[in-house]
Amino acid sequence: MRRFKRRSLLTVVPGVSLAAAFTFQAAAQAASGSNGDRVKVWLTDVSADQWVAKQRGISFQTGQTSNPLTINVDDGVQYQRVEGFGAAMTDSSAWLIDQLPASKRNQLMGKLFNPSTGIGLSLLRTPMGATDVNVGGNYSYDDMPPGEADPTLANFSIEHDVPYIIPALQQAQTLNPDIKIMANPWSPPGWMKTSDSMIGGTLKDEYYTTLADYFVKYIQAYSDAGIPISYVSPQNEPMGIPTWPGMFMNAYQETRLVEEIGRAFEANGISTKILAWDHNWDVPSYPETVFNDPVASQYAVGTGWHIYSGRPSHQTLTHNDYPHKEQFLTEATGGVWQADKQAGFEEALDTWVIGTMRNWGNGAMLWNIALDPDRGPLNSDTNGIGVMRGLVTIDPTNGLVSYNEDYYALAHASKFVQPGAHRIYSNSFGDGSIENVAFQNPDGSKALIVFNSGDTTETFSVADGTEYFEYTVGAGNALTFTWSGPTQHGSTPAATNVVDPTHDFTFEPASDPTTITYDPELLPLQNTVDNGSSFLTYSFPVGASIQAGTALDRSQWTVTASKHSDGNEAANAIDGDTGTRWSTGQRMKSGDWFQIDLGSSTSFSQIVLDNGEGDRSFDLIGRYQVYVSDDGVDWGSAIANGNGTMGKTAITLPPQTAQYVRIVNTEVRGSSAEFFFPWSIGEIDVYGSSSGSIAAPTAVSNGLQLQQWTSPDGAEVAIVYNGTGSRQSFAASPDGSYTYELPSGTSAMFTTKESSSFPAPAFGSMTPSEGIPGYKVTISGSDFGDKQGLGSVCFGSNHARIDSWSDTSITVYVPNGLPSGAVTVAVNGASGEPAGESSFTVTGLGTALPRTDWTATASDESPWPSDALDHMLDADIDTRYSSGTGQYNGMWMQVDMGQAQTFNKLVLDAGGSVGDYTRSADVFVSANGTDWTKVSTLTGDGEQAVQLTSFPTQAARYIKVVNTGSAGSWWSVAEFNVYN
Structure with missing residues (x-):
């Protein structure tokens, strides 16, 4: 379960009902400032229950400001076009809206979509068939009985959508004619898949063209209903196989499907755009694998991103690698795991809106527009879990509508940033300070969204040309400023103390320039090597490669690993067969390693991890470090780090001479038990040493463009852009021994810092x-x-x-x-x-008691299947029990050991749920499950995810742990162990 940081200084406030919801038009009339106040201001202060509340306007001042917290806004620098902000009109959302009386339904739809009286949502995502949130069970647009198929799509029909989904979309279009709609399936019809079900499986080889025709029929049917579809993605979250409709699809399968859909669209005169991936931020090599295919890249215009792992800066990384592709946040949701409304609002505005848009996002869409008080309705045929929150909550029993924090977070952007706007330049101060993003609308007006992510009130300045204003914002509060009027560009700029660690590189042609952004936040997402006197960090877009040396003979190698699953031993990675593999068999963890003994001291300069192009391509390593050793004991410092990529991960090194090589994983990949993959290596090769060191280029040819810049912290940054129509190469070392090959339309980034710095x-x-x-x-x-x-x-x-x-x-x-x-x-x-x-x-623990036939009970249990009680007794650290609700005094868990045992220690291990430890609890034992004796107390001192308590030796059958504190986080136990 994804966790979000919370702001403990602020209190929880109740939901806002329809009657109390902020009316933008009325507030604008009541709180207007003087005629001279060019800057209009809207504030959200969650602790004061103020939501996008109109404040008194303010005026620009002519002069200069030396405030170190100065946001310099410059409309002379434009970035991506903005398509809009919105959420998903799921089956459940549309059904709930349809249940409202006409007057309430119209009022709600106006508040959602009307640009004047509401918040003007202008992007909508609508699923193509069943998800985990729909009123009935599973459905597609061409369902067949088990074992039967319909390859001609003779039974295709969108009749399911006619009663309430299509009317909701039509009304949204009427209220906001600028709206754009994205559609995508959670699963195609089950008969197209290996599972013969909408749950699980993957697409059968014979149905790629049929599925493309399915997309065509859907878009044509919706067009006939007056609803144009602007974007599609081939598959929602292809990385996972959930217990609700879903389908696994690796990057190479999606590449093939994109080609088929693209050709089908061309043949039928359909202009709908295709977005690749539609899953989490932290696997950018998936969409880049699609873009690297010359045919698929013609049809895939960009990437859809979800927020459940990774960070927004992955969007800029992908933009720099493939700068002509669009970027959309296509799904983000808050839910019961968030501690309070402040945490939910902060995540939605700061990360999903500001973070997305500062990282080249063309738009941002949250998940359900509306859910009921039980966070449903949920798909009755599946194990959908009611833990998510909609923009609004609709109670169908009484028609009550409550507007949630996500609604207001979107409002700070959607109400004031028009479709067709462009993001413009503004510097930001990063997490823990004043964060912001600025836009210029098609009518020339500007909008600046500001969020104080720090813990103290701050006074900041906003400079635009030769004018500026100052404003004070409390911790955790948000502001939107809008202003219009002539742009003030003169010889005396208002901002005098602006330091920006980012830098934009703009490449020809001038008629269609390409902008690449350097940001220090990208460095952890790139690859770094230690060149001795300097450190070089460089980008490696999928499709690019560095050529270095020839593969070494593996006949004398010995390989070992920190762990392996049955049948997937380390030796499989050097057996010459990519059909076998080494695998951890568990979710990747920081500290996992794979090691090679080369047999003798050997010179080398590149390591390639090959997972092939099949389903194992997801089993790529996340962040990694590389160590070398002469004796296998003393490893010293890492010589390189970087990120794994789909299929093959090539790790290029300065020339090394050593006998042992160790690759260490430095992050956890996967955010839940449903969506995780182990680290696997099909084949590993090491390449002989080149004579020189990899370095930033000093010159390029073959039509490539090179630009260089020195950052405020002394880093030397070089960008190579390939604007030609074909793959080109350039030297990546002073002596030319390393050659970098760059696909057309991509860039490479090199950042050099001297070791002495x-x-x-x-x-x-x-x-x-x-x-x-x-x-x-x-x-x-x-x-x-x-x-x-x-x-x-x-x-x-x-x-x-x-x-x-x-x-x-x-x-x-x-x-x-x-x-x-x-x-x-x-x-x-x-x-x-x-x-x-x-x-x-x-410290030694003694002997762990065998847990055969043990059973567990608890006062609270999450409805999520992966949080079941037996998971804390299954010897698998990657599964867990979880309470599904915040901790409270009296919450308890109990284990029946089946018979009396002798023991003196208890260990509760939260596993990957490191924040879900109990803050304080009492431990009781019993011989009969009725009469209990307290034997010890657990405390959360030190925030230990693994909690040990010792007590005098006991002889008992039952152990009960009773929570005596409280916390916003759930109580999770991955392993419950008892020792003697």
Whole structure:
């Protein structure tokens, strides 16, 4: 379950009813400022229950401001065109709206879609068939009995949508003629799939063309109903196979389907655009794999992104790699996992709206427009889970409509940014400060959205040309400013103290320029190598490659790994058969590693991890680091890091000579039990050493364009853009031994920082200094580097899983499998330089009791199947029990061990749900399940996701843990272990 940060200083406020909802038109009349107040202001203060409330207008001042918190707005720099903001008209949303009396329905639709009296939503997503949120069961537009098929689509019909979905879309279009609609299936008809069901499976080979025709028929039928479809994606969330309608589709399968849909659209004169992927931010190599195909790239105009893992900056990474592709946030939702309305509003506005649009987003769509008080209706044929929140809540029993925080977060943009606007330049101050995004509308007016993500009230300035104004905003509050009038560009700019770490590179032709954005936030998403005197970070778009040396003979190699699943041993990665593989068999975790013993000291400069083009292409490594060693014990600092890519991951290194190579995963991939993949390697190859070092280019030819810039922190940035019509190459090393090949229409980014520019890191202290495997340990010090980069923490030779990393503090988890006793903890800074070390004592636990025939009960249980009680007794750290509600005093869980046992320790391990530990609890034992004796107390001191409590040896059959505190987070236990 995705977790969101919460702001503890602010209180929870109740939902806003229809009667109390803010009426924009009336408020604008009541709160208008003087005629001279060019800047209009709208405020959201969640703690004061003010939602997009019109404030008194303010005036620009002529002069200069030296405020370090100055937002400089410049309409002379334009970025992407804005298509709009909106949400999804799901089956459940449309049905709930249809249940309202006509007057209430019209009032709600006006507040959603009318640009004048409502918030003017201008993007709508509508599913093509059943999802997890629809009133009845599974349905497609061509259902057949099990075992039967309809390859000619003779039975195709959109009759299901006629009663309430199509009328809702038609009314939205009437209220906002600028609206654009995106459609996509959660599943095609079951008979097209290997599962013969809308649940699970993948598309059969013989039905690619048929499914393309299915899209054609849908778009034609909707067009006949007066509803043009502007965008489609081939498949919702192709990465996962949920318990509701869904279909697995790897990037190569989607590439083929995009080609078929594109050809079918051409043949039928359909102008609907195709978006690739339509899933999470953190797998950009999926859509880039589609774009790398020359045929599919003609039809796939961009990418659809979801928010459930990754970050908005992945959009800019993909934009830079393929700058002519569009970017849309196509799904984001809040829900019961968010602590309060402040947390929900902050996530929606700060990350989904501001973050999306500052990272080249052409639009943002949230998930359900409307759900009922039980967060449904849910698909009656599946295990849909009622944990999500709509923009509004509709109670069909009484017609009450409540407007939720997501509605108002969208309003800060959709009410004031018109379709056809362009994002324009504004500098931002990042997380924990004043964040913003600026736009210029087609009529010339401007809109600036501001959010204070810090913990204190701030006074900031906004400068536009030769004028500026100042404003004060409280912590967690949001503002939208609008103004119009002549643009003030003169010789004396109002902003005098603006430092912007980002930079735009614009490439020819001038008639259709291409802009590439450098942002330090991209560096962790790119690849870094240690060249000795400098560190080079570079982009690697799918389709690009670096040629270096020839493959080494593997006959003398020995390979090992931190873990493997049955039948997927490490040796499978060097057996010459991509049909076999090494696999962790579990969700990837920071600290997982794969190691090669080359047999003797060997020179090399590239490692290639090959997963082929099949279903295992999803099993790519996330973030990684590479270490080398002469003895397999002393690993020193990492020499490279980067991100895995679909199919093949090529890791290019400065020339190395060593016997051992270790690749370490440095992040967790997958946000829930339904959507996760292990780390797999079908084949691994190491390539012989080139003579020089990889470096930023100093010159290019073959029609390539090169631009360079020095950042305020001294980084040297070089961008190569291939604006030619074909693949081109250039030297990526001074002696030409490394050759970079760049596809047409893509760019490569190189950032070089001198090693001497990094201060020497210093180890300070470590707390705690003893504990059990899984404990969180905090290491303080100085100059660790604010990004993990090449930095690492090792307990002996075991790489620790990193929880957080800042310049002065690192938190890690004690690796599993360590023997009892003292172990040396060594830290390397983000620049790869050793920071120092200390000693940690691993505490022994004794013998774990076998859990055969144990059963568990609890006061609260999440409706999500992956949160079932038996998961905390299944010896699988990647599954969990979870309460499904925030912690409260009296919440409990109980285990029946089947018979009396002797024990003296209890360990509750939250696994990947690191924030869901109990803050305080009492532990009781019983012989009969009726009479209980308290034996110990658990506390959340140190925020340990693994909690140990010891007590005098007991002989009992039952153990009960009773929560005595409270927390907004759920209570989750991945493993419940008892020791003697």
